[in-house]
Amino acid sequence: GNSVTQMEGPVTLSEEAFLTINCTYTATGYPSLFWYVQYPGEGLQLLLKATKADDKGSNKGFEATYRKETTSFHLEKGSVQVSDSAVYFCALSVPIGAGGTSYGKLTFGQGTILTVHP
Amino acid sequence: KAGVTQTPRYLIKTRGQQVTLSCSPISGHRSVSWYQQTPGQGLQFLFEYFSETQRNKGNFPGRFSGRQFSNSRSEMNVSTLELGDSALYLCASSLEVGTETEKLFFGSGTQLSVL
Numbered sequence: 504g505n506s507v508t509q510m511e512g513p514v515t516l517s518e519e520a521f522l523t524i525n526c527t528y529t530a531t532g533y534p535s536l537f538w539y540v541q542y543p544g545e546g547l548q549l550l551l552k553a554t555k556a557d558d559k560g561s562n563k564g565f566e567a568t569y570r571k572e573t574t575s576f577h578l579e580k581g582s583v584q585v586s587d588s589a590v591y592f593c594a595l596s597v598p599i600g601a602g603g604t605s606y607g608k609l610t611f612g613q614g615t616i617l618t619v620h621p
Numbered sequence: 622k623a624g625v626t627q628t629p630r631y632l633i634k635t636r637g638q639q640v641t642l643s644c645s646p647i648s649g650h651r652s653v654s655w656y657q658q659t660p661g662q663g664l665q666f667l668f669e670y671f672s673e674t675q676r677n678k679g680n681f682p683g684r685f686s687g688r689q690f691s692n693s694r695s696e697m698n699v700s701t702l703e704l705g706d707s708a709l710y711l712c713a714s715s716l717e718v719g720t721e722t723e724k725l726f727f728g729s730g731t732q733l734s735v736l
Contacts, residue, residue, distance in 0.1 A: 535723055546625070546711055546727030547664075554723075592664065596723050599677075604717060606677035607654030607669030609725065614663060 509612035526593035646714030
């Protein structure tokens with residue numbers, strides 16, 4: 504089956520520190536990979552995505568590279584801010600329908616809580 | 622453009638009751654998915670609807686059901702509630718066109734507490 508494993512948190516950093524959150528996956532077929540972020544009391548927001556090997560997704564200073572050889576999609580940011588404090592989820596989707604859709608099904612990792620202190 | 626709207630925001634029920642949750646997708650989005658989020662199990666896929674048809678279903682008992690209306694609004698129903706059904710239920714919509722496919726936009730969720 505499909506699964507996503509994220510590094511366990513919580514992760515606590517000082518402002519302007521470098522962030523890495525590890526994510527590895529197991530999938531049947533050729534998955535698309537995602538990072539979602541969840542702020543307190545809110546739903547999930549798509550942070551970035553990559554759909555094929557060696558693609559780099561980036562957004563708001565965050566980036567992640569689809570590494571097929573190591574089945575990984577690690578999230579990085581060079582300088583975190585207090586406002587980045589949230590829960591981060593790595594996820595994958597595997598196409599099962601026409602047009603490459605997974606019919607709404609994402610497989611999520613357990614989430615990593617990030618706290619950034621001033 | 623309004624985002625995904627879920628109602629109610631909070632709900633308290635007792636064991637054995639049933640509950641209906643509502644989701645209005647982003648205008649123009651025809652795919653609606655539902656997820657259950659709990660501290661122990663994380664985020665788990667319930668089902669997905671497109672043009673009033675269920676296209677995909679996760680591994681949940683038959684007590685969990687859903688439907689979608691012609692305006693793409695969706696409801697999910699849980700019958701005979703159990704304590705373990707306490708969770709945040711998230712709805713997501715998707716445009717499913719070209720590069721927008723697989724981009725899920727989530728609502729803020731309905732927090733269900735079963736006593």
